[in-house]
Amino acid sequence: MSTQLNLQTSRISTVVPATPRGEKTGEYNLNYMDLLMKLHYIRSIHLFDSEAVKDLSISDLKAPMFPLLDSCSHVSGRVRVSESGRPFIKCNDAGVRIAESRCEETLREWMDEKEYSVDGLVHDHVLGPDLAFSPLVFIKFTYFKCGGLSVGLSWAHILGDAFSAFNFITNWSHTLDAQAFPKSLHISNFTKPKFLSNSISDYPISVKKATLVDNYWLPANDSYVATHTFHITSKQVHHLATTFTSTKTNTKYFEIISAMIWKCIAQIRGDFGPRVVTVTTSNVSNGVESEFPKNDLVLSRIETNLSPGESNLSELVTLIAEKKMNENHILEKFVEESEGKGDFIVYGAKLTFVDLEEGDFYGVKINGKKPIMVNSDIGGVGDEGVVLVYRGPEDDIGNTGRMVTVSLPGKELDLLKCKLEKEWGI
Template sequence: MGSLGNMENSPLTSRISTVVPATPRGDENGAYDLRYMDLLMKLHYIRAVLYFNNDAVQGLTIYDLKKPMFPLLDRYSHVSGRIRRSENGRPFIKCNDAGVRIAESHCELPLDEWVAGNGYSMDGLVHDHVLGPDLGFSPLVFVKFTSFRCGGLAVGLSWAHVLGDAFSALNFISHWSKIIAGHVPPKSLHVPPSSKPDLPPSLSDQSQNPISVKKAINVGEHWLAANHRNVETHSFRLAAKQLHHLVTTTISTDAASYFEILCAIVWKSLNRIRGNFCALNAVTICTTNGSNRREDEFPINGLEFSKVEADFAVAQSDVSALAMLIAEKKIVENQVMEKLVEEDEGKEDFLVYGANLTFVDLEEAGFYDVELNGRKPVMANCTFHGVGDEGVVVVLPAPEEDDDGGDGGGNGRMMTVVLPHNELEQLKIELQREWGIV
């Protein structure tokens, strides 16, 4: 991987190439019909970075990193396709072997200096890609390999959410790493049955107004919603000992998960920041609903979006009460969200992440299942592009090294937050002062 620029004096530059399926589909290429939930998520993009030390990439060339993509795309043929529209305007994927993009970059800094100077920021390590305005020519996936002076490597993924959720995106990269290790990919991927959650009776009066989604304005063929405020991203890292201490000393319940407790802390903190005139009494919770994903599962948008409402003052509430409210009072909105798409056959555009303050549970996502030369990432991070002004909070696992023999009972957590600039700066102060989270 040759040097493509000096990070200290210029932004990252890249050489870009295209990888296509190993077996051409030829005249047999067809169409992949997008589901309603896929179309709901079409304005969003999953961005993830996996950081590897030099011993993980010892002996691997850029050719070794690119080569597994060819057989992998045989199994994920629609991933290398392009968006088209049917005669009635509904988007679908044309499986035409147009390929995914590979970006190669180099950083003149060692990995530890990069992290020291940039924190857990993914800026420059993930290709800045969105679909459109020429939809028919826009790749659905970019993979960026950034080599560091020390020999370390960052693997950056930009994955159009219309293909599937973060669990699907990580499955894709996990299969890639297994092919590098010599494992034969599955001949075909398991397609889960299409199912719709039952609507609770309590939702019937609110079925036309789900809080987890809102219409986007004037998007057209450029699939990215405009923000009214400047949103920024920041990641907080909680070691296992710190997280365990936080829970045992400040939370009066052991029935809530780390995700639910962190949601409660941020929910309360943002209410204090916004004040009574902007009270945030309802939030969106995005979870897996406890269902395990198969390793060979076809990419899907299978997460559940639920609303949680508080009938008390959140800013003055106990964090334990908020955590239990999140754990026990979720009302799933997927079905009514999908009905919005069904009504106009996918021609309207919708915003999901950040339509309302959204908390996303990626605690069980397999960031550290990806291995190179038998070595796991030393760190991973993930966020979403195309987030609305209300913001999103993503909770994901931290590296195993966080649990340094303490009583944490597992790894720590990363918490990546996307919010308008002023709110994010105030949240940093609030979390450090009240909870020791930095």
């Protein structure tokens, strides 16, 4: 069966804030974390069946964007570079782009062909080469033959983290349904992570300097990085938690899944595998969750003398849960000393595990109906690879498994698929 969708993009338009700023354009100053993330992009799709979107026109879908952009004007701005070389965002109401597309296949045919892939349903979006004309956000509405709809988001990471991106789409859907904005995507019972103080080195190892592709804000890779999403059912996750680890009862699924994949990748790469990895978590240490888009992340490194490929799962789980070393203060110093001019890879500089478990990504609803499937990946990933872990759809009895999106060099990803299927039944 063909793996290419019959997609036809019919129109691209622009949505701007509902309240014109006129000549009162401002500037949004980017902090160190924004600048670290400037070469990365968050891409997501929400798939809805025909019942959820019946009688909704493209005008209906675009209308909520106008008031939504009033609350976060920098999202519809454009990047500029100051005389010193430090980027900032000009809040000039240039707008976000809306792409309209049609697919001559049904949602089921798409899922049979492409599984969970976002390719084709998210606009091909990279900043540059002329930053003054590069939108920071693209939203792509794709209508399927069956009447279903895909809402595809491409979000420049410089604007904010994955929770900010998903919160933006959630607020759009609530405005579409004439509901109040939700306060947050974070689940209230999320446990704040504990971090060890970092005193080993003044040079951060969770990022690396990047070479750009031409004049685009996209890092060059030494190998082709492919992406695949695994759906681990609630039964499979429970089996992992109870059978293959001897950890405490409060162990997170993220930690178990990350340990499992770390071990598999280490075996694939040989020579005992990567002994330094990066873990990215949401920063909720101040107890305040903001609706305003921002990069509110903690980047931590984990170093071990163990051989990950030969370690048992519980040892790796303990490392991930208890041995993270927060690099944020070093990263801030590192970026500011370069006056914000550097180009860096974060995701994939080292093998990177991204904890998105506390996000309710199924909070996006149209006509009160949840999407039948949500998926997300990250653009601009380095050669070491990235693993995203987030909640999957509810099963028939209300339990949720996990979606795990992995980006790795193509040959490694193929070997990982075989390994997970053979050894873990995934």
